[in-house]
Amino acid sequence: MSPKRSRLDTATKHLDPPLAVVDLDAFDQNAADLVRRAAGRPVRVASKSIRCRYLLERVLRRPGFAGVMSYTLPEALWLAAEWAGTDLAGTDIMVAYPTVDHGALRELAGDERYRSSISIMIDSTDHLDLVGAALGVDHPEIRVCLELDVSWRPLLGRDIVHLGARRSPVFTARQAAALAEAVLNRPGFRLVGLMGYEGQIAGVGDDPGRRLAGAALRWAQRHSAAELARRRADAVREISALTPLEFVNGGGTGSIETTRAEDAVTELAAGSGLIGPTLFDHYRSFSPRPAVLFALPVVRRPRRGIATLFGGGYPASGPARPDRLPRPHLPAGLRLSRLEGAGEVQTPVVGRAADDLRVGDRVWLRHTKAGELAERFAEYHVIEADRVARTVPTYRGEARCFG
Structure with missing residues (x-):
């Protein structure tokens, strides 16, 4: 397990996913x-x-x-x-x-x-x-x-x-x-x-x-x-x-x-x-660190090479293309299924890394756009080192919707 994944899992082990964090x-x-x-x-x-x-x-x-x-x-x-x-x-x-x-x-x-x-x-x-x-x-x-x-x-x-x-x-x-x-x-x-x-x-x-x-x-x-x-x-x-x-x-x-x-x-x-959303992964002059991520739990293992996550259908605004879908981040080596993408109730992820996942494990993903994830979660868990230092409301968590 990568150090970053271990740190995120350790910090949030007392919380049930789906959840969103700020590194x-x-x-x-x-x-x-x-x-x-x-x-x-x-x-x-x-x-x-x-x-x-x-x-x-x-x-x-x-x-x-x-x-x-x-x-x-x-x-x-x-x-x-x-x-x-x-x-x-x-x-x-x-x-x-x-x-x-x-x-x-x-x-x-x-x-x-x-x-x-x-x-x-x-x-x-x-x-x-x-x-x-x-x-x-x-x-x-x-x-x-x-x-x-x-x-x-x-x-x-x-x-x-x-x-x-x-x-x-x-x-x-x-x-x-x-x-x-x-x-x-x-x-x-x-x-x-x-x-x-x-x-x-x-x-x-x-x-x-x-x-x-x-x-x-x-x-x-x-x-x-x-x-x-x-x-x-x-x-x-x-x-x-x-x-x-x-x-x-x-x-x-x-x-x-x-x-x-x-x-x-x-x-x-x-x-x-x-x-640091995925939309900004393709610039030569700078490379922002992924600072906001969300975790989904593994709820099914249909067969080898596939793990099914709960929820995750958080597409970004803009033209309807695959790059508007969230992207698996940790563990490395996962990708969305081309047939299902990110679904309202389930999101299959495929790749060799899926074989190491068990029911109850969590997969960390990144959104395409920076602010739109806050419309899906009422709170962000703020992580410092390997612990949740505080939990803060998003606009949604403060009962505010301006879009």
């Missing part, structure tokens, strides 16, 4: 590595990749991290309320996706403490209109951040070939400046930031394991990064001629090196690099 040493090492890679730029923590308040608070108290990139306005309001009266009171929280939640907008407008620390995302005047409809024309000042589409359109910027996430309609510096001017001309709004997530670099590993595909991908990412650096700098320059910006946020776990090289970017975003 705190790996989490802290991942945090230190993100700060090293950021090379002096502050890292804003993407809460969607964490979804556990204990872990968010732990990393925010480390040097090199500043602020939260929240994924919904209700989440931002909840975090701000929970942190009131603590050393994290007033933490800058940027909501990374536009909100159409009228109730949450009214709650934001009704508390000056929230309005001073939370900014909402916009990418069109439609979002300004919606805020006005929710709050009335004479609403208090709301902090807003403008999202720039930072995908790559190699055919002279035309949206015929589009590499990256389909997010903001604001693509050019001129469009960004026009939206900024619209914000400045609307009473009740204050433009404080610019954000762009280059998913075609930050979320796509540049070492997919196939030589030609890897070379083509790295070529595309290099050219995308170069084009983006010029376009983002132009957008920042044009907006700054109208009003000063408090922050320009860019990047993600997979693009820290390229994004930090842009003078226009004042801070970086990251979250998945703290957790």
Whole structure:
């Protein structure tokens, strides 16, 4: 048995699986590595990749991290309320996706403490209109951040070939400046930031394991990064001629090196690099340690070479492909069955290592994405050395569901 598997089994022997754990040493090492890679730029923590308040608070108290990139306005309001009266009171929280939640907008407008620390995302005047409809024309000042589409359109910027996430309609510096001017001309709004997530670099590993595909991908990412650096700098320059910006946020776990090289970017975003899910196993420049894992018990031995685990059907969001399924981690030498994959009530694992498993043993797996496992478990058992040091709730464990 490997030392890591032995340590995990020993630490959790008093607990019945299914269960999820945080290897705190790996989490802290991942945090230190993100700060090293950021090379002096502050890292804003993407809460969607964490979804556990204990872990968010732990990393925010480390040097090199500043602020939260929240994924919904209700989440931002909840975090701000929970942190009131603590050393994290007033933490800058940027909501990374536009909100159409009228109730949450009214709650934001009704508390000056929230309005001073939370900014909402916009990418069109439609979002300004919606805020006005929710709050009335004479609403208090709301902090807003403008999202720039930072995908790559190699055919002279035309949206015929589009590499990256389909997010903001604001693509050019001129469009960004026009939206900024619209914000400045609307009473009740204050433009404080610019954000762009280059998913075609930050979320796509540049070492997919196939030589030609890897070379083509790295070529595309290099050219995308170069084009983006010029376009983002132009957008920042044009907006700054109208009003000063408090922050320009860019990047993600997979693009820290390229994004930090842009003078226009004042801070970086990251979250998945703290957790180390399988989606980030294929990068050449960094290798996060698996910090969050889950264990499933062996409940059947149908025949040689197969062990059947209880539960485990935790697919990740995104395109329906095999790489969206959880992956057996320990013991080494196991893989999912191609016919069954990961099932709601059972997950067969196959491979020579299955022959050493007995009914009642546990198999440790990793999720494809960083934060989505927290939707499946109400608590994480935090492991230090070979013991569970504490058990902490996930968002689900605190009866919070923001997705």
